[in-house]
Amino acid sequence: MTRAVVFAGPSIDAATVAGLAPVEVRPPVKRGDIDLLLAESEPPTHIGIVDGQFLQGLMISPKEVLRAIDRHPGTVRVFGSSSMGALRAAELADEGMVGVGQVFEMYRSGTVDADDEVAITFDPESLRALCEPMVNIRVAISAAVDRAVISAASGAIVVAAAKELYFPDRTYARILRLPAVREKVSDPELMALREFLDTEAPDAKRDDAVALLRRMDLG
Structure with missing residues (x-):
């Protein structure tokens, strides 16, 4: 059986x-x-x-x-x-x-x-994720680079900044607000990346x- x-x-x-x-x-x-x-x-x-x-x-x-x-x-x-x-x-x-x-x-x-890389926190009742796993971030940013949403250099900046955060703090909103990202990635790229992450990013x-x-x- x-x-x-x-x-x-x-x-x-x-x-x-x-x-x-x-x-x-x-x-x-x-x-x-x-x-x-x-x-x-x-x-x-x-x-x-x-x-x-x-x-x-x-x-x-x-x-x-x-x-x-x-x-x-x-x-x-x-x-x-x-x-x-x-x-x-x-x-x-x-x-x-x-x-x-x-x-x-x-x-x-x-x-x-x-x-x-895979650690997250989640709501114990709904089991809803409260942050973004690092592996998802890596895959999503790689897809954004492949689709020319952002440059490879900008993608590397975003991934490196995300990795520096303690894992419960990793959300796309927080990552894209980090000075390490905002000071090095252009506003048009950031706008395009936000849209991509909200609508098309792989999970x-x-x-x-x-x-x-x-x-x-x-x-």
């Missing part, structure tokens, strides 16, 4: 997840959640980790994910994407965790390596979450 559980929240909402695949949606994973799943009388055959807790609770450890893989070899598959899932999948890809999506590839290739975390659900292949 197939049973799939996906831990998701800010990256993709539960209603969207449920509409894309027959899974049980749980809030962002924290330490102990997977151990509890495995202790149930009928543990899941598929576990998807999209979002996880950073400041809100203890982070899920690589060892806990490994216990899921090693305890039921061949019968429990663990997938990761987008946020905490991408981070853990990059660490554990050689141990059997299945990584999916652009954010996973960024970690796997070494393009990014810090936890704060790497959400896109990767959708890719994870498809990769789980639950029919």
Whole structure:
């Protein structure tokens, strides 16, 4: 019998997840959640980790994910994407965790390596993100450069300024108001970038979450 559980929240909402695949949606994973799943009388055959807790609770450890893989070899598959899932999948890809999506590839290739690249804060009730993850910023600014919304030099300035902020403070509105940005990027570029970010910017975390659900292949 197939049973799939996906831990998701800010990256993709539960209603969207449920509409894309027959899974049980749980809030962002924290330490102990997977151990509890495995202790149930009928543990899941598929576990998807999209979002996880950073400041809100203890982070899920690589060892806990490994216990899921090693305890039921061949019968429990663990997938990761987008946020905490991408981070853990990059660490554990050689141990059997299945990584999916652009954010996973960024970690796997070494393009990014810090936890704060995917860390965000979120409303504990609605699970709505309260800031912008650094990986999303990188992907969105890269897309803006590719589409000639801003120059490559201006894009590098915006990304560097965003990286300097503590992760809960990263919002596009705050980033574009920073002196390091306003003093070096022209007003026309800033106006064009604001419009792009409001209307056309890709959402790497959400896109990767959708890719994870498809990769789980639950029919």
